[in-house]
Amino acid sequence: MDGSSELLTEAIDYCGGDYYGGFLQQTFINKYYKNVSPNLPFVYHTSRCDPELAYHTTTKTEEELMLHVITALVHNGAFLLVDAINPDGSIVPEVYHGLMKRIYAKTGLYEKYVSGKFHHNAAIWFATHAKYNPNENCEDMMQKKIHPDLYLDGPVAAASIMRENNIPFEVIGTKNIDGETADVMILSHVAAIRDEEMDKIESYVNRGGNLYISGPVGHPRLQKLLGIEVTGRTEHQFTYMRPTEEGMAIFEGFGSLTPLTVPMAQMTAEITDPEGITVLATRVLPYTLTDTEDFAAIHSNPPGIYTDEPCVILKDTGKGKLLWSAAPIEMSRPYMSRQVFTRMLQSLIGEMVYTSQCTEICRSDWMGKGWQRLFCRHQRAGGISGSADARYLY
DSSP states (O other): OOOOOGGGGGGOSSOEEEOOSHHHHHHHHHHHHHHHOSSSOEEEEEESBSSSTTSTTOBOOHHHHHHHHHHHHHTTEEEEEEOOOOTTSOOOHHIIIIIHHHHHHHHGGGGGGOOOOOOOSEEEEOOGGGOSOGGGTTSOGGGSOOSOOHHHHHHHHHHHHHHHTTOOEEEEOGGGSTTOOOSEEEEESOOOOOHHHHHHHHHHHHTTOEEEEESOOOSHHHHHHHTEEEEEEOSOSSEEEEEOGGGTTTTTTOOSSSOEEESSOOEEEEESOOTTEEEEEEEEEESSOTTSSOOSSSSOOOEEEEEEEEEEEEEEOSSOEEEEESSOGGGOOSHHHHHHHHHHHHHHHOSOSSOOSOOOOOEEEEOGGGOEEEEOSSOOOOSSBTBSSOOOOO
């Protein structure tokens, strides 16, 4: 099920596929398809049934379908409606003669203006050949998960945080690395990097690009570039990150007694070349191992074993900067933790393509015509979503 990769684009005319995971999933895959498709438009498919075809008689609202169509369009993609046909061959005529006809009448006016070329500060590299969880190595095939895992959950979580924090981003494939000009490229839990891909990544860094890497370091040359050697993975499946003095600004809200919670294992590494390295956080482990009969608290695994082992480092190569996190903290659920990831990216990006004086989305609501407008009580400011202007998220 995880076998399809970017190599498929060598045998097709355009990218297309069925998706039922909502608007965050759509913006992620639309960006990826836009960048790797041999020709445009790509085609994004989803159903009129809400949330999927199993809900045979439940049609999405006009606003929802409008947002599906317009999101595909601004990425220079086409929208394909998947419908549920009754056993007697009948369909619901109003969907075509009314609902979709009204939507396409509006979106068709904008088709001549779209290019899909986005100004952006960050690029998520979706390494489709590395769609596996290295923690499952040596497990029986039938025991492996068949649903998306860290290799997809991490990149999509990164997209979610950037969308929330008004950081313009793209999702790229291997073929796009050569021409990538983003300030930072995100490698979220990329377990394996091929030699030719590492060549492209090194060229990107030598051009002044910056990298955010979380979890595995997928190539020995990337470890060398970071100045570390990965030694394994913690036995603890629940861990913490304690900010150093140098990391306090990025880990705002966390400290020695309140380290950042990481509800998963961390990769372990030793620093082999300290030149240009700043340790931003060190590892803290709970008193006891998870899922054993030993415990220190009834509801949690509080921090108890403080180490000097580096788990977040910043490496300055003189041309670009590399920030490595021993676990994909972009997958964190708490707001405070997600803001740590945001500050990590901002520290690598520098000047933003778009800025807003507003730092808080106070309330979101639906406007007509399928747009999502963000309402804010703060000072009116130019910029992207988050200001009092009508700005929109894709």
